[in-house]
Amino acid sequence: MASSTSSVITLRINGEKYTLPVDHRTTLLDALRERLDLTGTKKGCDQGQCGACTVLLDGRRSVACLQLAVAAEGREITTIEGVADGDRLHPVQQAFLDLDGFQCGYCTPGQICSAIGMIEEHAAGWPSAVTEDVHPEAGPPPLTTREIRERMSGNLCRCAAYVAIVDAVARAAEARPDEERVHPATGAEEVVA
Numbered sequence: 323m324a325s326s327t328s329s330v331i332t333l334r335i336n337g338e339k340y341t342l343p344v345d346h347r348t349t350l351l352d353a354l355r356e357r358l359d360l361t362g363t364k365k366g367c368d369q370g371q372c373g374a375c376t377v378l379l380d381g382r383r384s385v386a387c388l389q390l391a392v393a394a395e396g397r398e399i400t401t402i403e404g405v406a407d408g409d410r411l412h413p414v415q416q417a418f419l420d421l422d423g424f425q426c427g428y429c430t431p432g433q434i435c436s437a438i439g440m441i442e443e444h445a446a447g448w449p450s451a452v453t454e455d456v457h458p459e460a461g462p463p464p465l466t467t468r469e470i471r472e473r474m475s476g477n478l479c480r481c482a483a484y485v486a487i488v489d490a491v492a493r494a495a496e497a498r499p500d501e502e503r504v505h506p507a508t509g510a511e512e513v514v515a
């Protein structure tokens with residue numbers, strides 16, 4: 323029931339609609355885990371520092387512990403439960419599996435969602451803090467180990483499986499087909515080689 327401190331909201335998650343009452347202070351992470359039983363998204367620090375809770379909002383990566391559930395209404399939310407295509411794993415999931423990009427696995431859902439968003443950001447030509455040529459006409463920089471490490475630096479792994487994580491992200495990025503892509507910020511269509 324709606325009140326001055328709560329509202330009934332409808333969240334669209336992995337293509338499904340979920341309607342639920344929430345206290346306005348409820349984070350998206352707590353709504354997913356505690357209210358909707360979508361426990362694939364993990365809680366690490368609960369303060370935006372570790373990346374364990376990373377999900378995709380309209381295709382962009384976002385830490386769910388810093389996002390209020392009420393503010394996620396109207397967004398397309400993708401969690402780790404929604405990245406596979408039926409029985410077919412997402413290429414990033416498959417690469418993590420093939421290259422042992424995890425140990426305990428606690429950070430892995432966040433790493434995978436972050437990598438999915440990161441690969442799209444890179445393909446759209448977004449620079450990172452270590453990109454040397456940031457002119458738009460330069461296009462996406464080579465996705466070197468340094469670039470991947472920087473772009474994935476918001477996702478911590480307590481098991482320190484970083485070497486294999488970087489290899490898995492690189493393999494998944496290489497397997498991404500060249501096609502018309504939409505810039506995630508501007509919405510402009512572009513062709514990325």
Ligand code: FES
Pocket residue numbers: 364365366367368369370371372373374375376385386387388
């Ligand atoms: S639990 Fe959200 S960033 Fe750590």
Ligand code: FES
Pocket residue numbers: 423424425426427428429430478479480481482483
């Ligand atoms: S695999 Fe254990 S925290 Fe990353």
